[in-house]
Amino acid sequence: MRLKRVQILTLLITAAAVFSLLIFPFLLLDRPTITYFPEHPRIQYVTTATHLAFVPENQLLRLQTASETKERNELMQDFSLLYRNNQLVAILNRWQKNVSELSASKELDMSPGFYVGLTVHQAERHIDHSIYGKEQLSQDYLMAVKTNGTYHLYREPKTTDEANQLSQYTRELGESRNKTLRRAAARYGFQLSDYRVVPLDALTGESFTHIFPFGREKAERITGQLWEGLYKNYVRGIQLAQAQSESPLGSTMPLLLIAQDHMLIVFETANRQTVLLKQNFS
DSSP: OHHHHHHHHHHHHHHHHHIIIIIHHHHHHTSOOOOOOOOOTTOOEEEEEEEEEEETTTTEEEEEEEEEEEEEEEEEEEEEEEEETTEEEEEEEEEEEEEEEEEEEEEEEOOSEEEEEEEEEEEEEEETTEEEEEEEEEEEEEEEEEETTEEEEESSOOSHHHHHHHHHHHHHHHHHHHHHHHHHHHHHTOOGGGSEEEEGGGOOTTTHHHHSOSOHHHHHHHHHHHHHHHIIIIITOEEEETTEEEOSTTOBOOEEEEOSSEEEEEEEOTTOOEEEEEEEOO
């Protein structure tokens, strides 16, 4: 009887190992990633939104996203990056098949600082044996100041104190980003004067054609390919060396260094290693 139990236990362990090594990775691969597809006029967004809110009863920050299209899609995905004081603190990734609406939320402990939530809303349609996509960008900002145990929150400064707080943060952020850029230029051997620098949160649904002034179709393609590259090379793990990767949590918001025919993407990991990615403009 005991031998039989041992044999059964051995079979269960073996089955679990086979599942982990062979089956589980394919389940992960089946999850959609941000992938650029050319647009189609049938894919039209009705609304896209990112919203940051304070939940006072639990002292939490809530990140919420929502999107809706006119027609049902084979796939919808809302993917968000949440930064506090220029460092990545949370990732929200929600997707669903055969829907026209999508919503998601995530909560984390509130801490003082300047929050930025960035979301890529993506819809995918299969038309005439081809795959098409549509991307919309949305974002939200929130400054959280804690005084005497109470949080004070605002998006736009309305008082002198709020304006001074935001001005000080902006100045310190600018100094920090300049140091990152100088370290990247020294390490990778490029001239900062050859590039126009744009932080990732400046890339919006209204600004992308000005940031990439190559015509709307090419600007959309560059933007979509940028997010695809960030998802694969930043969010899913920062590749530091061969067979070595690091979590993106704690890393700085990417800076886009734009030239005429390519773009460099610069950021620092949580342990202050400077990383550079490159995207050519086709």
